Amino acid sequence: MLLWFRNDLRLDDNPAFQAALNNNCTQAVFLATSEQWQQHDWAGIKVDFILRHLALLHQQLAEHGIRLDVIEVGNFKGQIDWLNQTAQQQPDLQIVANSEPELNEVQRDKAIINSQLNLTLFESDVIVKKGQILNQQGEMFKVFTPFKRQWLKYVLQNGFEWQASNMSSKSSESSTDNISSNHAPFNNDGSQLESLYQQYRQTVKFPLANSSKWPLADIYTRDILPAFLQGKMAQYADNRDIPSVKGTSGLSPYLAIGAISCRTVLQQILQYYPHILEQDKQAHFSWLNELIWREFYRHLIYHYPKLCRYQNFNDKYDNLAWSNSPELYSAWQQGKTGYPIIDAAMRQLSQTGWMHNRLRMIVASFLTKHCLVDWRHGERHFMRHLIDGDLAANNGGWQWSASTGCDAQPYFRIFNPVSQSKKFDPNGDFIRKYIPELADVPSKEIHFPHKYLAEKNQQDRYWSAIVDLKHAREQALDFYKV
DSSP states (O other), X not given: OEEEESSOOOSTTOHHHHHHHHTTOOEEEEEEOHHHXXXXXXXXXXXXXXXXHHHHHHHHHHTTTOEEEEEEOOSHHHHHHHHHHHHHHSTTOXXXXXXXXXXXXXXXXXXXXXXXXEEEEEOOSSSSOTTSOBOTTSSBXXXXXXXXHHHHHHHHHHOOOOOOOOOOOOOSOSOGGXXXXXXXXXXXXXXXXXXHHHHHHHHSOSOOOOOTTSOOHHHIIIIIHHHIIIIIHHHHHHHTTOTTSOOSOOOHHHHHTTSSOXXXXXXXXXXXXXXXXXXXXXXXXXXXXXXHHHHHHHHHHHHOGGGGGTOOSSGGGTTOOOOOOHHHHHHHHHXXXXXXXXXXXXXXXXXXXXXXXXXXXXXXXXXIIISOOOHHHHHHHHHTTOTTOOHHHHHHHHHHHHTOSXXXXXXXXXXXXXXXXXXXSTTOHHHHHHOGGGTTSOTTTTTSTHHHHHHTTOGGGSOOOSSOHHHHHHHHHHHTOO
């Protein structure tokens, strides 16, 4: 038997791993597809995060007598070829893996099965299996709220699958306090992990970016997640939109590569809030609501695979004539729009490989509605930089902002970046962190500092505004009337 790891880099709640363990499997493989990753716009920091977790996985599997090989095969065809060659060398080879919902991945798995390889797939990327949450017509919900209600009802009535691995691996890093102190991928006693990581860097042919400020999943689940659930989760509804406050969980990168199971997260939530599934009006439910949004978007790409081809969910907008100004798009990418909250957010993305969720909505609205740049350009830019890049969530978020998606915001809802800045960064703390050239601008002026800088004869300190908000809003309203 061969255990094939894909987007599920964990032992905990991993049904493919459990099947392998039950059948005395001794070999596992991760088939890297650098060419495919580049075609899918994966970020270097995400791939680096994957390699670090492969090193951890190598150690954890060794404790169960399973050897993990990491092999570069280029693309999905290379994966199929490698599996066929291995099957020729090992007659009656059984392959176990966890399914992936994206269209290209689904087509690859169908091709493998059609080639007569013995591939058994399990589903572990969602809490409720895709296809189970349907409306009275037997179709996927097109509005989130009724989906959520049915999802909660389903989980309350049926529970959810979850498997603990009972693994006893030693922690890779002894403390999260050291995570951001240097740029070594591993700290303390992680010499073997470091050696494996360096080996994988040589194996995988992909331009990497440093992910070491993010601890490995074993540290996150041991220290960070419990602390969040015990403390910050209760205040999440109040703090989630304030980018200068560390009020979010930081879970998304681990879900994006499958290093932590969403079902494990729900199981942990229920330990602290046993009745949360019946408390959707309570403040602490707000964080679980975000996990259900993740479920919604993953169920959507299962039912509507066209989303994986960058098509609008709402075909009403298929003929929109986006302006796609190269100048506006470039200014947005570089954080040179002249709107501090936009520029600070884009600098956060380029410097850290992550962006606060409220800011993702603000910058997406600005690009699509104030600049009239096709959402697909912004979606790809995010994927190329985000450590938590995930097709379903990223596509869903961008189409929500652009008003082309499923249960999207109405086209006439256009975020004003100055108003949003005043509301969610009132003192300019986040702006000052990423735009130090505005550090001494008074808080009441920092959200749109151009008049203040002009009065000080310091216009050159900051970029001019690339669009006039009032005019751009009027253009957008006309643009979307189709």
